[in-house]
Amino acid sequence: MKRVFAITVLAVACGAAALAGEWQGYLMDAMCAAKMKDKAAGHKAKCALSCAKSGFGLVTADGKYVKFDEAGNAKAQEALKGTTKEQDLMVKVTGTLDGETILVESLSIH
16 A cells, blocks of 8 residues: 555656646746846847847746747747747747746747
């Protein structure tokens, strides 16, 4: 019985480590997020592209910055290059949260 309980607890703990979901917020590069995530709505697409080497992430409604994995960085850069928006870069992201990083499956600016 103890063994079954231990296996169940382990399975639940492993499942909690990576959470699939959908998030919405502002797309921002990591360099600017460190300094101005409270001004995410006004962040310019040109700036985000020029700071792309720092990586990208999402500024959530509660002001938290969650970084993207490498695939998410590529998707974010592609979306920025394809948008006509100059700022107010609200995005919808689907993927899996692994610790403090979103493993991005899809990303769209809207």
